[in-house]
C-alpha cells in the first residue's frame with residue numbers, strides 16, 4: 293500500500309534544483325485555489341494545441357481533475373507569470389495484472405512544456421522528478437499514454453498494451469456473430485455516465501492493462517462535461533440480460549457525409565461489456581445501423597472477437613498502435629504482484645540508467661503460479677532493460693519477440709520457459725486515454 297498522502301507529496305528537490313539553474317520554479321499546485329489552478333489549466337490546454345477554456349469548462353476541469361497532484365514549472369520573468377511553462381499531473385490508480393490482481397500505479401498525465409520553453413530540459417526534470425516522487429511514495433509502477441511514441445523510452449517507459457483502430461465498411465463486413473436475446477435500450481446522457489462507470493468498474497478489476505477511471509472521464513464520454521462541445525451528438529445504448537441487469541454499454545456519434553443520406557459515419561467512442569452476449573448484441577447494433585456505411589472504432593483491443601463475427605474480414609481495416617506504457621520502479625514488488633501460467637525460476641539482470649529497477653533478481657514461480665523475487669548474485673539467465681521488462685510484465689509482449697529484436701539476451705530454451713510463465717489467456721487491454 294502507498295503509505296503517504298500522495299496528493300500533497302512535496303516537490304522533488306533534484307528536479308527543483310535542475311530547473312532553478314535556468315531561473316525557473318518547480319511548484320506543487322493547490323488545486324482548490326482557482327486563482328492558481330485556472331491559469332495552470334489554460335497553459336496545459338495550450339500545450340496540447342487546444343483553444344482557451346471557457347469559464348464553464350474551467351469550472352468543469354477544476355472539478356473533474358482536482359483530485360490529482362499537479363506540478364507546474366514557472367518562469368518568474370514571463371509576461372504572464374501566473375501560467376506555468378511546464379505541466380504534469382499524477383495520481384495513484386490500480387493497474388490490472390494477470391491473475392485478476394491489481395497493483396497501485398503512479399499514473400502520469402498532462403506533460404506539456406510551453407513552445408517558448410521547449411528543449412531546455414524541463415520535461416526531463418519533470419519526468420525524473422515524478423518517478424522519484426512515485427518511488428519515494430512506495431509505488432512500484434508508473435504508467436502513461438503518449439502523444440508521441442518517441443518521448444518516454446529514455447525514462448524507462450515501454451509499451452505493454454496495444455490498441456486497434458477499426459474502420460469498417462458495414463455493407464461488406466456483414467454481421468455473422470450470435471444474436472443474443474437480451475434487450476437494447478437507449479439511455480440519456482446522465483444515465484449513460486452512470487452506467488459507464490458501473491460496467492467499467494466491474495470489468496476493469498479483472499482485466500490486465502486496465503486502470504480505474506475517474507468521474508470526469510465518464511462526464512466527457514457521455515457528453516455531460518460542463519461546456520462540452522457537440523455534447524448533444526452523443527448517443528448511448530445499453531444491453532440488459534434476461535434479469536434486466538445492464539451488462540454492456542456503447543457510446544457513439546453519427547455524422548452526415550453531406551450528399552448521400554445512406555452514407556452516415558458512426559464513430560464508436562466506447563463499448564464496454566461484461567458478457568459475450570453484451571459484446572455481440574452491442575456490436576451487432578453498431579454494424580447493422582441503418583443509413584450508416586462506415587463505422588470507425590478507435591482504441592479497441594489488440595484481440596477483438598469482432599474479427600470473427602463478420603462475413604468479410606477485409607471489410608474491416610485494422611491499425612495497431614502501442615497504447616499503454618509502463619515503467620517498473622520496484623522489480624520484486626511488481627513481479628510478485630501478478631500470477632504466472634507456468635512454474636519456473638529465472639535470474640533476471642535488469643538494467644536501468646535511472647537506477648530504480650537496476651539489479652539482479654531471482655524470480656521463483658511455484659506450481660500455483662505465485663512468485664517470490666529476491667536479490668541474487670547468481671549468473672543471469674536473462675538480461676534485459678527496465679523497458680523490456682515493463683513491456684513483458686502483462687503478458688502482451690513476449691520476451692522472445694524482444695530477443696529477436698535484440699532487446700533481450702537469453703538462450704532460446706530459457707526464453708521459451710520465460711514466455712510460457714509470463715503468458716496470459718487474456719490479451720492485455722487499456723481502453724482509456726489518460
Ligand SMILES: CC(C)(COP(=O)(O)OP(=O)(O)OC[C@H]1O[C@@H](n2cnc3c(N)ncnc32)[C@H](O)[C@@H]1OP(=O)(O)O)[C@@H](O)C(=O)NCCC(=O)NCCS
Nearest residue numbers: 339403404405410411412413414415416438439442443446
Ligand atoms: C514533449 C514535450 C513535453 C518535451 O518537452 P521539452 O521540455 O522540450 O523536453 P526536454 O527538453 O526535457 O527533452 C528531454 C529529452 O526528450 C527529447 N524530446 C523532447 N521532445 C521530444 C519529442 N517530441 N520527440 C522525441 N524526443 C523528444 C529531447 O531531445 C531530450 O532528449 P535527451 O535529454 O535524451 O537528449 C514538449 O515538446 C511538449 O509539450 N509537446 C507537446 C505536448 C505533448 O506532446 N506532450 C507529451 C504528452 S504525452
